[in-house]
Amino acid sequence: MAKSFRGGVHPNDRKAYTASKHIQSAPVPSRVIIPTRQHIGAPCTPVVQAGDLVKKGQIIAEAQAFVSAPVHASISGKVLEISEYPHPVFGTCPAIVIEGDGQDEWQEGLPLSRNWQDFDRSELKEFVRQAGIVGMGGATFPTHVKMAPPAEKQIDMLILNGAECEPFLTADHRVMLERAQDVMTGTQIAMKILGVTQGFIGIEENKPDAIAAMRKAAEGTAIQVVALKTKYPQGAEKTLIKVIADREVPSGGLPMDVGIVVQNVGTAVAIADAVQNGIPLIERVTTVTGGAIAEPQNLSLRVGATFSQAIECCGGFREAPVKIIMGGPMMGLAQRTLDTPIIKGTSGILALSAADVNVGPERPCIRCGRCVETCPMGLVPSMLSLLGERSRYQEAKEEFNLLDCVECGSCVYVCPAKRNIVQYIKLSKAQNAAQAVKK
Amino acid sequence: MSAESKFEPGSLAVSASPHIRCDESIAKIMWTVNATLAPAALFSVWYFGMPALLTLVICIAASVGTEYLIQRWQNKPVSISDGSAFLTGLLLAMNIPATVPWYMPLLGSLVAIGIAKHTMGGLGYNIFNPALIGRAFLLASWPIAMTTWPSMPSQLDGVTSATPLGILKLQGYEKLVQVFGDQPSLYKALFLGTRSGSAGETSVVLLLIGGLYLIYRGYINWHVPVCMIGTVAGLTWLFGGNGGLFTGDPLLAMLSGGLVLGSFYMATDMVTIPITVKGQILFAVGAGALTVLIRLLGGYPEGVCYAILLMNSVTPLIDRLVKPVKFGTRR
Secondary structure, three states, rough: OEEEEOEEEEEOOOOHHHOOOEEEEEEOOOOEEEEOOOOOOOOOEEOOOOOOOOOEEEEEEEOOOOOOOOOOOOEEEEEEEEEEEEEOEEEEEEEEEEEEEEOOEEOOOOOOOOOOOHOOHHHHHHHHHOOOOOOOOOOOOEHHHOOOOOOOOOOOOOEEEOOOOOOOOHHHHHHHHHHHHHHHHHHHHHHHHHHOEEEEEEOOOOOOHHHHHHHHHHHHOOOEEEEEEOOEEEOHHHHHHHHHHHHOOOOOOOOOHHOOOEEEEHHHHHHHHHHHHHOOOOOOEEEEEEEEOOOEEEEEEOOHHHHHHHHHHHHEEEEOOEEEEEOOOOOEEEEEEOOOOOOOOOOEEEEEEEHOOOOOOOOOOOOOOOOHHHHHOOOHHHHHHHHHOOOOOOOOHOOHHHHOOOOOOOHHHHOOOOOOHHHHHHEEEEEEHHHHHOO | OOOOOOOOOOOOOOOOOOOOOOOOOOOHHEEEEEHHHHHHHHHHHHHHHHHHHHHHHHHHHHHHHHHHHHHHHOOOOOOOHOHHHHHHHHHHHHHHOOOOHHHHHHHHHHHHHOOOOOOOOOOOOOOOOOOHHHHHHHHOOOOOOHOOOOOOOHHHHHHHOOHHHHHHHHHHHHHHHHHHHHHHHHHHHHHOOOOOOOOOOOOHHHHHHHHHHHHHHHHOHHHHHHHHHHHHHHHHHHHHOOOOOOOOOOHHHOOOOHHHHHHHHOOOOOOHHOHHHHHHEEEEEEEEEEEEEHHHHHOOOOOOHHHHHHHHHHHHHHHHHOOOOOOOOOO
């Protein structure tokens, strides 16, 4: 019996477009736009200038702050310029543009060959930091920071997130099938860094082949593969922890408050690549799909390649897209241009057709209670939307637990009045944050 | 084919997540509820004849028309196609005697839509169930016409203008059983709807079929009708008899009056009841208790309408009191 949690929704998963397609390497782009900020935390400072020649894997922007991750060149060539470019998360951001030389040459000494068992915890953590690894599920929190919890937090468990509960996305699914051994190695390295003995990999039941592949790879290790009920948002950190470890992350807290660190399966592979081969995070698997894409694919794409290059690899558009999304359809970010670059957290590129999005005019809330039933966080989303609509932001925070919302979008998905609940919630959070800054 | 070939820059919609939605809508819910009421409404036309049809048509036309005129006058988008004004009209017609003069359904609809719904802000903002406000307005304004019931079929000619609950109140339980012949015939008449009463409340079996379908579709929670009807049955059994405690007739209490119509279709009106299931259970038990209070001790033979309206008034309080348990408050 697969485990589950309270609330949640069952959207049509639409994964059939790409679930059985092998990961294809996209052609090396002739030009890349690499943002200096691809993570949650402080931006990096460029360490190259226009005109410099760079090699693949070379650091081009360095992290100064603790919560930050360095950025590497994803192709070899010449730095054209450093200036503001579209960014999938921040709108615009300073980016380093590299014109490729067609050689795709590695920095000297790369890739190398190391055995992870020969190194201690702090050395392994340093390899992860140098490789610029961030959470690849989309949250992009620097991985080495997650691996260094404050001393007072006793960590006893690592959970690897292979749920991939977002509709359409199959990148993690394919990674688990095609790189099962690397997923396992990355998990073991992460467990060693954290000094934990309990390791779990949670995978939704709709990926039986991935469950089987991971179980096979896990033989002889302490890592357990857990089948999870297929229900969105199964892969949200808090619900995943609740289901696998039966621990509730306290309101306002982090997983480490209950002794757990969660990593994405893609991140595990990046850790394995970084430690064993010294390869930094310059390439990732991204699902390019949606009703408007001609031939949906799972692509291995260089960081800094643009959305339009990725879409061209998939035969272009079948019909005019209404929305372009980075990430999944439930929590992904709508994009305004195809010149947006792929970053370390780009798990999916969706081109949604008019039939996919089903937007209607927003109607008044009829208090049907569906949002309350589906909210995995136990909130009253209808009230949050009404308070947001009426600019009563503080009331939303103080009386209706605004800040506990994880913005999974389940409430909006089920709403018969087509209310933009998450939009009101994001607005209310931003207004409360602005108010806090003023004080 | 290039990525740009079917793409015009600037044509992309940019909005907050999520980007997909289920295919549920207000119109779908409302028209489904209307459809599930249709069998009981048609039964009333068959049983009470042309007056019932006329009342239905007037109520629905007046409700939809009032909403249309108000929205035009306020320069708001006209939303009569969503079926909610239609539903109010239909429910009002089913909640009044079929034989009232034509202007009563008309005025009742005006009050229901114009005052109970649109002075509050329209769909989603009304505190009280509009159809029940319409009925309460008519009952207060024309108490005689609103309690003069169409005659029952031939074999019961002698007892024209009284509902089973009316007979029970004024003449007692024995007389009621006598009117229908024996107890089984009484229950059968109540279950099938061959008795006098408000136009659409009589056919318990057809209302149940419609209500169960709504539960199956997830449009109403089963807790509400079960708790309301259960409370009425229990309290009537306890206090409703002449021979002391536990001598009342719970089955009669469940099948008579507007209880089945009210508990499946008005106590489940999502706009005017609490939003959490726990709150809805509280609401339903309260409405059931008030119904019994009015039936047993009040001046009226039936109390479902006022019971639900009274509970509507405390819905905001229940919602303040009963909130879902926030994730992360237990470990």
